[in-house]
Amino acid sequence: GAVVSQHPSWVICKSGTSVKIECRSLDFQATTMFWYRQFPKQSLMLMATSNEGSKATYEQGVEKDKFLINHASLTLSTLTVTSAHPEDSSFYICSALDRGREKLFFGSGTQLSVL
Amino acid sequence: AQSVTQLDSHVSVSEGTPVLLRCNYSSSYSPSLFWYVQHPNKGLQLLLKYTSAATLVKGINGFEAEFKKSETSFHLTKPSAHMSDAAEYFCVVQAGFQKLVFGTGTRLLVSP
Numbered sequence: 001g002a003v004v005s006q007h008p009s010w011v012i013c014k015s016g017t018s019v020k021i022e023c024r025s026l027d028f029q030a031t032t033m034f035w036y037r038q039f040p041k042q043s044l045m046l047m048a049t050s051n052e053g054s055k056a057t058y059e060q061g062v063e064k065d066k067f068l069i070n071h072a073s074l075t076l077s078t079l080t081v082t083s084a085h086p087e088d089s090s091f092y093i094c095s096a097l098d099r100g101r102e103k104l105f106f107g108s109g110t111q112l113s114v115l
Numbered sequence: 116a117q118s119v120t121q122l123d124s125h126v127s128v129s130e131g132t133p134v135l136l137r138c139n140y141s142s143s144y145s146p147s148l149f150w151y152v153q154h155p156n157k158g159l160q161l162l163l164k165y166t167s168a169a170t171l172v173k174g175i176n177g178f179e180a181e182f183k184k185s186e187t188s189f190h191l192t193k194p195s196a197h198m199s200d201a202a203e204y205f206c207v208v209q210a211g212f213q214k215l216v217f218g219t220g221t222r223l224l225v226s227p
Contacts, residue, residue: 032213106158
């Protein structure tokens with residue numbers, strides 16, 4: 001079964017609204033989680049690294065004020081797309097690092113459509 | 116900078132025939148390379164990984180990949196395709212601590 005749960009799996013929202021995506025590690029504590037974005041026919045691109053209890057590290061070109069990341073517990077990281085616009089429509093996917101098993105586990109992704 | 120190129124966006128095979136998914140990498144040092152599979156509505160699953168040990172890496176579900184430095188390739192193969200193998204496959208290179216760089220993906224289609 002899934003060890004990383006990501007919700008929602010898809011969301012449609014109006015332009016200007018905010019959307020929150022959750023990523024939970026189900027059977028391990030994840031001090032580090034990663035957020036990726038994938039545009040159609042393109043690679044998954046790392047957006048940011050989320051560390052429990054500290055600020056996220058954003059990749060170059062990713063607006064930290066637009067993509068708010070909160071990693072307040074060892075099993076949950078959230079990505080909030082603020083004031084979403086149609087160009088933010090994309091597939092967002094998270095992964096969580098299980099240091100004990102030295103493995104990365106991925107969520108099933110969230111398809112965001114902004115109208 | 117580390118990168119991977121997946122040469123085919125789609126590959127179609129018949130059930131029972133061999134599978135070849137091609138991947139070339141670019142890296143300034145000895146890379147760690149991975150193949151992930153994504154089935155519809157499911158998370159990415161690690162198939163196999165290469166970390167500078169044996170050049171022929173065996174993974175789950177009968178898949179294997181061979182690291183060829185001279186060709187900068189890491190192609191994924193399986194002797195006999197199964198219907199359940201139909202999915203999206205990603206070749207991935209590690210570009211830092213747990214920082215992964217993904218290829219554009221190859222969709223494998225398996226016909227009866």
